[in-house]
Amino acid sequence: MAKSKQKKSKSTKVNLNAPAWFTNAKLHMAIIAVFAAVLYTNTLGHQYALDDSIVIIDNDFTKKGFSGIGDIMRYDTFRGFFKVEGKDKLVSGGRYRPFTLVMFAAGISMWGEKPGISHFINLLLYAGIGIMLYLWIQLLLKNKKNYGYGWFIALATALLFVAHPVHTECVANIKGRDEIMALLGSIVAAYFMLKSYRSEAGSNSKYIGFACLAFLIAIFSKENTITFLGVIPLMFFVFTKANLGESIAKTLPLLVPAILFIVVRTAVIGFDVGGDPPKEMMNNPYIKVVGSNYVPFTSGEKLATIFFTLLKYLQLQVFPYPLTHDYYPRHIEIMSFTNWQVILSVLVHFGLLIYGLMLSAKKKILGFGILYYIGTLFIVSNLLFPVGTNMAERFLFMPSVGFCFVVAVFLHKVFVKFNDGKINFKQYTAPLGIVGVVALLFGIMTILRNPVWYNNMSLFVNDADISVNSAKLQNSVGGELVTKSVEEPNETKRKNMITKAVGHLNQAVKIHPNYKNAYLLLGNAHNYLQEYEKSIQYYEHALSLDPNYADANNNLAITYRSAGRYFGEQKNDLGKSLSYLTKAEQANPDDIETIRLLGVVYGMSGNSQKAISYFSKVTTLQPNSASAWLNLGNAYGQAGDVQKAETYRQKAIGLDPNVLKQQ
Numbered sequence: 001m002a003k004s005k006q007k008k009s010k011s012t013k014v015n016l017n018a019p020a021w022f023t024n025a026k027l028h029m030a031i032i033a034v035f036a037a038v039l040y041t042n043t044l045g046h047q048y049a050l051d052d053s054i055v056i057i058d059n060d061f062t063k064k065g066f067s068g069i070g071d072i073m074r075y076d077t078f079r080g081f082f083k084v085e086g087k088d089k090l091v092s093g094g095r096y097r098p099f100t101l102v103m104f105a106a107g108i109s110m111w112g113e114k115p116g117i118s119h120f121i122n123l124l125l126y127a128g129i130g131i132m133l134y135l136w137i138q139l140l141l142k143n144k145k146n147y148g149y150g151w152f153i154a155l156a157t158a159l160l161f162v163a164h165p166v167h168t169e170c171v172a173n174i175k176g177r178d179e180i181m182a183l184l185g186s187i188v189a190a191y192f193m194l195k196s197y198r199s200e201a202g203s204n205s206k207y208i209g210f211a212c213l214a215f216l217i218a219i220f221s222k223e224n225t226i227t228f229l230g231v232i233p234l235m236f237f238v239f240t241k242a243n244l245g246e247s248i249a250k251t252l253p254l255l256v257p258a259i260l261f262i263v264v265r266t267a268v269i270g271f272d273v274g275g276d277p278p279k280e281m282m283n284n285p286y287i288k289v290v291g292s293n294y295v296p297f298t299s300g301e302k303l304a305t306i307f308f309t310l311l312k313y314l315q316l317q318v319f320p321y322p323l324t325h326d327y328y329p330r331h332i333e334i335m336s337f338t339n340w341q342v343i344l345s346v347l348v349h350f351g352l353l354i355y356g357l358m359l360s361a362k363k364k365i366l367g368f369g370i371l372y373y374i375g376t377l378f379i380v381s382n383l384l385f386p387v388g389t390n391m392a393e394r395f396l397f398m399p400s401v402g403f404c405f406v407v408a409v410f411l412h413k414v415f416v417k418f419n420d421g422k423i424n425f426k427q428y429t430a431p432l433g434i435v436g437v438v439a440l441l442f443g444i445m446t447i448l449r450n451p452v453w454y455n456n457m458s459l460f461v462n463d464a465d466i467s468v469n470s471a472k473l474q475n476s477v478g479g480e481l482v483t484k485s486v487e488e489p490n491e492t493k494r495k496n497m498i499t500k501a502v503g504h505l506n507q508a509v510k511i512h513p514n515y516k517n518a519y520l521l522l523g524n525a526h527n528y529l530q531e532y533e534k535s536i537q538y539y540e541h542a543l544s545l546d547p548n549y550a551d552a553n554n555n556l557a558i559t560y561r562s563a564g565r566y567f568g569e570q571k572n573d574l575g576k577s578l579s580y581l582t583k584a585e586q587a588n589p590d591d592i593e594t595i596r597l598l599g600v601v602y603g604m605s606g607n608s609q610k611a612i613s614y615f616s617k618v619t620t621l622q623p624n625s626a627s628a629w630l631n632l633g634n635a636y637g638q639a640g641d642v643q644k645a646e647t648y649r650q651k652a653i654g655l656d657p658n659v660l661k662q663q
Contacts, residue, residue: 018148018425025138028155029131035439036127036162039446043119043172047455050325051175054081056104057113065109072101076269094269099220100178118174125180126162126171132184133401134158136191139198140239141365148423149412156408156435157401163442164400165320165449169393172453173325178222179397185218186228186398189254193232197240197250208253216257224398227376229254234375238360238368277386281512282472285329285390286382289514297334304335304342306382309391311345313377316396317403320442323393323449324463328472330511332390349374366409373402411435456480464504471512478504479521485528498525516545520552523559532563532580553587560584561594568601577601592621599631608639626656 021027048057061068061080071080077095104118111117134154141150161167170176189211196207219225229251236247265271277284279294286297286305297305309332316323324331335342352370359367380387380395387395411431416423452462460477467473481501488494502525508518523538539556542549561584568577578601584594599614615632622628633648652659 018151018428022425022428023151025134028151028158029134032130032134032155032158032162033127035159035443036130037123039163039443040119040123040126040171040450042447042450043123043453044116046115046119046172046450046453048113048115048174049453049455049459050173052115052173054078055101055175056108056118059101059104062101062105063108065105068105069102072098072105074268077101096265096269097178097220097222099217100181103177103181104174115174118177119172122171122174122177122180125177125184126167129180129184129187130158130162132187132191133161136187136194137405139191139194140235142198149416152412152416152428152431153405153408156411156431157404159435159439160404160407160442161401163439163446164317164404165323165442165445166316166393166396166400168323168446168449168453169325170397172450176394176397179394181221182218182225183398183401185214185216185221186225186231187401188214189218190228190232190235193250193254194235194239197236197242212253212257215254216260219257219261224376224379226258227379227398229258230375231372234360234368234371238363238365281329281514283388284386285332285388286386288334289512292514294514300337301334302382304337304339305332305390307342307345307349308332308335308339310349310377310381311341312391313396313399314345314348316393317400320445322466324466324470324473325393325459326463326467326470326473326476327391328389328467328470331467331470331473333469366406366413369402369406369409371402373399373406376402408435457484468507469511471508471515471518474504474508474511475515475518475521478502478508478518478525482521482525482528495529498528501525514545516542516549516552519545520549520555523552523555527555527559527562530562530566532559532566535559536563557584557587557591557594560587561591561597564594564597564601568597568604574601574605578605590621592618595621596628596631599635603635603638608635611635612639624655626652626659628652629655630659 053059055077056062059080060083061071061075063080064071068080077097080101103121107118107121134157137154137157138150141153170179192207192211192214196204196211199207215225215228218228232254233244233247233251236242236250237244240247242250277286279287281287281289281294286302287294288297289295296302309327312332337343353374356367356370356374360371361367377395377399378384380392382390411434415431416427452459456476457480460473460480464473464477478501481497481504485494485497485501488497502522505518505522505525509515509522512518519538519542523535523542526532526535526538536556536559539552539559542552543556546552560580564577564579564581564584566577567573567580571577578598581594581598581601584591585598588594595614596618599611599618602608602614603611612632612635615628615635618628619625619632629648630652633645633652636642636648637645
């Protein structure tokens with residue numbers, strides 16, 4: 001019996017009648033790598049965008065280069081950006097992903113802030129995932145009865161994965177390297193763990209060592225690597241003769257890097273993995289504003305909303321359009337179990353779970369793909385613990401391996417039939433054609449999506465039309481327009497940019513009435529439009545939400561000063577000018593420009609003694625300022641003290657002989 005089975009297996013290989021390219025692994029890997037490069041070549045000229053500021057250009061630790069690596073290892077991932085203890089844990093549980101920050105810091109030391117090189121590295125690593133995915137699946141299917149289908153399933157899975165447009169967030173955005181390194185390291189670990197199982201005894205420990213090192217890199221890149229502690233024993237169980245106990249035992253070496261990560265993470269940021277969710281809608285999507293208070297979702301609302309997002313994830317895998325980088329509240333609405341899509345999602349996902357378990361119990365490879373998808377998605381679904389947002393396309397990066405694998409296996413099952421242990425290559429024509437067409441369409445979508453990631457402005461403006469109900473994105477595009485307007489030399493264009501920004505910011509506060517940052521930005525926008533009274537109202541509203549909001553306090557003081565200058569110099573309304581400048585002084589008593597302007601207003605109002613008092617304070621704060629001494633001399637002259645007036649004017653001339661020409 002054993003002999004006839006062996007012959008049958010050999011016969012399958014011989015009777016495949018496939019052209020040489022179909023069984024040429026090196027050619028397949030070259031195709032995968034070139035395909036990845038072609039898809040993402042148009043990102044090489046991109047600038048930094050989105051969270052690149054958090055991990056690279058505005059992160060104090062990363063910007064130090066090699067000398068910042070110690071701090072990167074010692075603190076939460078966001079500490080170098082926020083710079084203040086506590087703010088780095090705005091997202092529940094904190095974040096500890098030092099490996100990719102170390103890569104970025106090394107890059108700063110070696111080539112500076114040149115985003116093109118970092119984009120190129122992302123491209124190379126992504127191509128590496130495609131190649132390793134191909135090799136892993138080849139190894140998974142190597143010992144199965146019908147070895148011929150390993151070529152198709154490995155190539156189809158890798159091509160579909162590389163082409164999938166939902167991955168643009170991870171590849172086109174440099175910060176997405178945490179996802180790239182986590183998946184690459186996880187696949188390499190799985191590959192070498194299986195290789196160790198099938199190797200000669202002498203090379204077993206070497207392969208396990210490679211696997212542990214890869215897993216260590218992966219888990220220090222992103223925490224969702226931990227899901228492969230479930231994927232790998234499932235792999236052993238489905239693709240080898242190992243029983244459940246043996247499959248778990250074979251995975252135990254990977255507990256060493258996993259435990260090391262947990263120990264280090266706990267020492268750095270504590271063990272609060274899920275954490276108590278923040279009471280702010282931008283960091284906790286499962287709260288709502290009722291009146292002026294934040295109220296948690298009911299358990300039904302939360303669960304229904306999560307299941308709705310799970311269906312959205314599945315839809316993006318099948319039909320990845322439209323794509324957006326932002327799914328913050330309320331891009332995903334508050335759902336209930338009366339919604340048909342929620343009910344459908346529950347039925348589909350529980351059905352997939354049960355079906356996947358049944359197939360896996362019978363060692364069916366389709367079951368492995370289904371459980372891989374559900375398991376790797378589960379950890380970022382918000383079902384286990386809060387992840388800070390409803391959903392994100394980057395959360396599909398790891399799960400989509402399972403989805404692409406299931407599609408490849410399904411196509412094989414539908415189109416390729418075995419007759420007496422033989423198979424004809426012609427049967428692969430249809431599935432190869434389908435994979436080719438889908439990969440081509442996905443590839444075109446990827447290439448067209450990439451330019452959106454050029455920089456913040458292109459990303460925000462494009463996606464704001466998709467995520468119309470995302471308060472965060474409406475706030476982001478408004479803030480970016482306000483910032484860029486300052487650099488616009490054309491006055492008409494500048495005002496148009498700010499007016500457009502105000503529209504987005506008003507939409508943000510309409511969605512999220514307690515959004516203090518949106519009120520701050522509205523204050524900034526109206527300040528630039530010289531609509532100071534509106535500006536002040538928005539700053540005051542932001543402060544009513546958070547009395548300790550430092551940015552609002554600072555900007556309010558600046559706006560009081562600007563309003564005082566505006567009403568004095570342009571409107572000749574000294575009363576209003578004095579009122580605003582007095583408030584500016586109360587907010588910031590040592591602001592030199594406010595003190596100077598108060599001196600000017602009091603001087604113009606005929607109150608010489610007050611003018612002298614304020615100009616004297618300016619000279620105390622700026623003893624080497626010629627204009628300060630000249631103003632003080634003029635004030636004394638207005639008061640009738642000719643001697644002091646001349647003394648201070650001469651002092652001003654001594655500091656700057658041209659000071660009188662500047663008046």
